[in-house]
Amino acid sequence: MAEKVLEIRDLHVTFDTPSGPLEAVRGIDLDVSSGELLGVVGESGSGKSVTFLATMGLLPARARVTGSVMLSGQQLIGASAKQLRSVRGRLLSMIFQDPLSALNPVHRIGDQIGEMLRSHQNLSTHEAAKRAIELLDIVGIPQPSDRARQYPHEFSGGMRQRVVIAIAIANNPKVLIADEPTTALDVTVQAQILEVIERVQERFGTAVVLITHDLGVIARVADRVNVMYAGRNVEQGTIDSLFDHPSHPYTRGLLASLPRPGKQRLKPITGFPPNMLNPPSGCAFHTRCEYAGDICKGELPNLVSFGDLETACVRARELPKSESFA
Amino acid sequence: MSENLLSVTNLVKNFELRVNNGARRKKRIVQAVTNVSFHVGRGQTLGLVGESGSGKTTVGRCILRLIEPTSGTVEFEGQDLGALNFEELRALRRKMQIVFQDPFASLDPKMTIGASISEPLIVQNVPGDHTDKVIELLELVGLSADHAQRFPHEFSGGQRQRIGVARALALNPALIVLDEPVSALDVSIQAGVINLFEDLQARLGMSYIFIAHDLSVVRHIADRVAVMYLGKIVEIGEQQDVYEHPTHPYTKALLSAVPLPDPKTERSRHRIMLEGDVPSPVNPPSGCRFRTRCWKAQDVCAQEEPMLTIRPSGQMSACHFPES
Ligand SMILES: Nc1ncnc2c1ncn2[C@@H]1O[C@H](COP(=O)(O)OP(=O)(O)O)[C@@H](O)[C@H]1O
Ligand SMILES: Nc1ncnc2c1ncn2[C@@H]1O[C@H](COP(=O)(O)OP(=O)(O)O)[C@@H](O)[C@H]1O
Ligand code: SF4
Ligand code: SF4
Ligand SMILES: [Mg+2]
Ligand SMILES: [Mg+2]
Numbered sequence: 128m129a130e131k132v133l134e135i136r137d138l139h140v141t142f143d144t145p146s147g148p149l150e151a152v153r154g155i156d157l158d159v160s161s162g163e164l165l166g167v168v169g170e171s172g173s174g175k176s177v178t179f180l181a182t183m184g185l186l187p188a189r190a191r192v193t194g195s196v197m198l199s200g201q202q203l204i205g206a207s208a209k210q211l212r213s214v215r216g217r218l219l220s221m222i223f224q225d226p227l228s229a230l231n232p233v234h235r236i237g238d239q240i241g242e243m244l245r246s247h248q249n250l251s252t253h254e255a256a257k258r259a260i261e262l263l264d265i266v267g268i269p270q271p272s273d274r275a276r277q278y279p280h281e282f283s284g285g286m287r288q289r290v291v292i293a294i295a296i297a298n299n300p301k302v303l304i305a306d307e308p309t310t311a312l313d314v315t316v317q318a319q320i321l322e323v324i325e326r327v328q329e330r331f332g333t334a335v336v337l338i339t340h341d342l343g344v345i346a347r348v349a350d351r352v353n354v355m356y357a358g359r360n361v362e363q364g365t366i367d368s369l370f371d372h373p374s375h376p377y378t379r380g381l382l383a384s385l386p387r388p389g390k391q392r393l394k395p396i397t398g399f400p401p402n403m404l405n406p407p408s409g410c411a412f413h414t415r416c417e418y419a420g421d422i423c424k425g426e427l428p429n430l431v432s433f434g435d436l437e438t439a440c441v442r443a444r445e446l447p448k449s450e451s452f453a
Numbered sequence: 454m455s456e457n458l459l460s461v462t463n464l465v466k467n468f469e470l471r472v473n474n475g476a477r478r479k480k481r482i483v484q485a486v487t488n489v490s491f492h493v494g495r496g497q498t499l500g501l502v503g504e505s506g507s508g509k510t511t512v513g514r515c516i517l518r519l520i521e522p523t524s525g526t527v528e529f530e531g532q533d534l535g536a537l538n539f540e541e542l543r544a545l546r547r548k549m550q551i552v553f554q555d556p557f558a559s560l561d562p563k564m565t566i567g568a569s570i571s572e573p574l575i576v577q578n579v580p581g582d583h584t585d586k587v588i589e590l591l592e593l594v595g596l597s598a599d600h601a602q603r604f605p606h607e608f609s610g611g612q613r614q615r616i617g618v619a620r621a622l623a624l625n626p627a628l629i630v631l632d633e634p635v636s637a638l639d640v641s642i643q644a645g646v647i648n649l650f651e652d653l654q655a656r657l658g659m660s661y662i663f664i665a666h667d668l669s670v671v672r673h674i675a676d677r678v679a680v681m682y683l684g685k686i687v688e689i690g691e692q693q694d695v696y697e698h699p700t701h702p703y704t705k706a707l708l709s710a711v712p713l714p715d716p717k718t719e720r721s722r723h724r725i726m727l728e729g730d731v732p733s734p735v736n737p738p739s740g741c742r743f744r745t746r747c748w749k750a751q752d753v754c755a756q757e758e759p760m761l762t763i764r765p766s767g768q769m770s771a772c773h774f775p776e777s
Contacts, residue, residue: 170639283730313504314666315727318710322726340639343669343712347719366716384644385714386673388696393673395645399609453717 129160130199132301132334133182133219138194138204140174140181149404151177153358154194156430159302162332164325166349166366168339168381170400174358175338179304183221184211199301217247220295221304224311226287229294230279236263236290237275243297262293265330266323285316289323296327303327304336309344321348342385346370354378357401357411359427364436371453374438374446376416382452410441418442458627458660459493459516464525466511470735481735485511487684489525490761493628493677496654498661500675500692502668502707504731507681509664513630516662517549518542529628547577550621552614554633559617560605566591566616567601573623590619594649611642615649622653630662635670647674668711672696680704683742684734686761690768698766700775703743741772749774 140152152174159165167175181192184203196203198218203211215221223229231239240262241255250258256275263271266289279287288308295303305324309317325348328335339345345352345366352369354362354377362375373379380396398415401407410428413419420442428439440446466486472479486508493499501509515522518534527534529545537545550573553559560569570590571583588598594615605613614634621629631650635643647670654661665671671678672692679689680701688701699705706725713719727746732738738745744754753773761769765777 170641285730313731314668314710315504315706316730317712318724318726321712341712342640342714343719346714346716347712370714370716380641382714384641386644386647386669387714388672390673392651393644393648395643395648396641397645399611399642400639453715 129162131158132161132199133157133159133336134195134197135178135182136195136197138178138181138196139192140177140186141191143189143191144404146404150406151358151403152181153406154427155355155358155360157353157360157363159334159336161301161334162328164328164335164337164348164350166337166339166345166352167355168342168345168352169355171340172400172403173355174403175355176306177358178355179221179306179336179338183215183219183304184208185221213247216243216295216300217298218300219302219304220298220300221306222288222291222295222308224307226284226291227279229291230287232279235276235278236282240275240290240294240297243294247298258297259293262297263290265296265327266290266293267319268293283316285312285319288312288320292320292323292327296331296333299331300333302334302336304338306338307340308337310339310341317344324348342381354381357406358403359411359439360430361412361428361439362436363430367453368435371451372434372436373449373452374433374436374443375440376418376446377412379449380415383450410439418446456495457492458495458497458530459662460526460528461492461512461516462490462526462528464489464512464515464527465523466508466515466520467523484684484734484737486515486522487737489681489684489686491679491686491689493660493662495627495660496658497676498654498663498674500671500678501662501664501681502666502671502678503681504666504707506683506731506734508684508734509681510632512681513551513632513662513664516628517546517551517630519551543577547573547624548627549630550624550626550628551630551632552617552621552634554636557605557610557613560613562605564604565601566596566603566605566608569605569616570601570620570623573620577624579624586623590622593622593653594619595645609642610638611646614638614646618646618649618653622657625657626659628660628662630664632664633666634663636665636667643670650674668696668708669713680707683731683737685742685771687743687772688768688770689761690764690766694766694768698764698768700764700766700768700777701743701770701772702747702749702774702776704770705776706746 135157138155141148141150155178180186182196237259240259244255260271260275268274309320349366351365356377362378383394396415401411407414409424409426413423426441428441430437430439433443468483470481514520567587570587574583587601635646675692678692678695679686682703688704706727709725740756741754741759744750759771759773761771763769
């Protein structure tokens with residue numbers, strides 16, 4: 128059994144906003160093991176980014192975070208700023224949609240990687256520079272020793288994302304969190320970046336959390352998937368189980384709404400995602416769920432094992448069998 | 454065969470870029486669209502796909518004369534748009550509308566939805582009170598009469614896109630250019646808007662040019678599809694032919710790069726990995742513009758520009774060594 132490196136339990140995040148408290152994450156439980164690629168999928172606003180920004184300790188101070196985040200046995204919730212700085216970039220790294228925001232425009236690429244190396248390891252400048260070139264090579268940047276001397280603006284979008292990955296994996300972290308890393312990229316470049324991420328995961332045994340809204344990306348690279356809705360984890364399991372027999376009505380709805388070859392009519396999910404300032408009671412999906420009954424408005428469903436999936440739906444056992452999307 | 458509503462022939466659009474390079478001022482030409490030709494039948498949907506910067510939006514804007522083409526002709530209902538005077542162009546323009554990706558940006562936050570929808574009617578001097586027309590349009594796009602009094606911020610992304618569509622429909626256009634109309638929407642919402650486009654076309658018979666980088670969406674909605682690379686059409690034909698038997702190496706690579714929401718298919722697929730990025734349209738490669746990323750490129754690809762040629766599977770592609 129692979130080692131569980133990240134264990135999130137009952138994570139809640141509340142923002143104080145001018146319109147009142149907004150609970151963006153409402154009790155998330157999640158595990159990631161070394162060498163595993165966990166996909167996290169859900170509509171915009173479902174709390175994907177906030178969950179992992181909380182994990183990284185990167186939320187603004189006005190965010191109230193409760194629950195537990197254990198990284199290789201170390202509790203991160205309530206950890207000091209100093210402890211978090213020592214963890215970030217060494218044990219836990221995160222990359223984002225926009226690589227430019229993560230790079231310093233006035234420093235050479237090689238120096239930026241070197242700086243990340245030296246902040247956590249005892250290396251000479253020369254050793255760090257050499258290692259930076261190796262890292263650029265690992266993420267597939269041609270002529271790495273020339274490229275190391277260049278600045279971020281001299282790189283294309285796809286190449287910048289590779290540089291950001293090189294920085295993120297410089298200290299061989301246990302967990303790499305990638306938040307929509309390919310959303311801004313063209314599809315041929317996306318394919319390249321996904322390949323780099325898979326290569327890193329396989330070569331170094333890194334646990335990867337890949338946040339995306341694209342179920343195609345999940346089907347291509349993930350081992351397991353976690354479906355989020357309104358700040359909750361509504362379903363999780365292996366990709367084969369989830370695509371073959373999704374159980375939660377929201378997962379079914381997502382899969383059925385996608386265009387597939389053949390001209391069958393698309394099936395949208397009715398309504399729209401909830402306003403998180405005032406989420407629906409009970410199961411937040413009840414305002415859009417075709418199977419919703421009175422019981423759904425009262426109870427907040429928790430994840431329960433259902434076959435080979437874990438599903439948070441009080442009616443999971445009564446629902447008709449889902450169509451297969453595999 | 455349906456009659457052609459729109460014919461575009463050898464469309465070219467170059468943008469002049471002034472680069473300040475210290476003391477020297479240089480002029481650079483961005484070859485955004487080069488010799489693009491296609492037609493759109495009445496009641497038909499042409500999908501326009503290609504990566505960002507390939508010239509899709511520029512084609513759309515040239516057709517509506519939102520920008521002047523550098524050269525080439527655009528014929529709409531048999532009339533050459535370039536030969537029309539201002540008044541004639543204005544009259545024809547009401548039959549052509551465009552809907553953009555960002556439903557937020559295309560609506561005035563201070564105007565009620567009703568006012569936004571009736572604005573094109575007022576601009577085009579359509580006489581009378583437009584209340585009934587606005588209600589009819591709102592209902593047509595799946596909204597209701599009481600939405601007319603509300604403001605854009607009261608609506609979700611999907612609803613705003615429906616409002617944009619209602620506005621485009623106000624003047625009964627024969628052609629709507631849909632420029633990434635669902636790209637900003639979540640998938641579950643996207644499906645409803647795509648269904649709306651299909652329903653409206655079935656009911657009102659207009660043609661669409663559907664621009665998108667999402668190839669699965671275009672496959673679903675388009676009758677014919679044109680694939681653009683660096684300002685040129687590299688392959689064009691019936692949707693089924695292009696998707697099932699791509700003959701241009703770029704089309705093949707593009708299709709194989711699209712992740713499909715099915716793990717079994719994903720595991721068994723052969724993927725073509727393209728190297729590098731799209732070159733700059735300021736100085737595109739000679740001959741075939743795709744040659745710097747093409748795994749089949751030979752010397753001839755740098756010397757001779759491949760012409761669009763009809764292939765056995767029915768579509769046309771521009772390649773010296775087409776896939777079969
Ligand atoms: N800094 C913040 N202050 C207030 N609300 C926030 C902040 N960041 C995110 N939110 C809210 O939290 C919810 C979840 O956001 P997010 O995690 O970014 O969603 P996702 O990544 O799934 O699209 C949304 O309703 C969003 O508006
Ligand atoms: N107004 C403009 N001035 C200069 N270059 C432009 C202008 N509009 C578009 N371009 C350039 O033309 C090319 C095609 O752009 P566009 O038609 O927007 O592509 P697409 O819609 O396929 O992403 C790009 O290289 C873009 O930078
Ligand atoms: S708990 Fe009820 S509303 Fe929620 S998903 Fe299940 S059936 Fe639907
Ligand atoms: S013409 Fe040559 S370079 Fe261009 S696509 Fe065909 S084989 Fe490739
Ligand atoms: Mg996010
Ligand atoms: Mg565009």
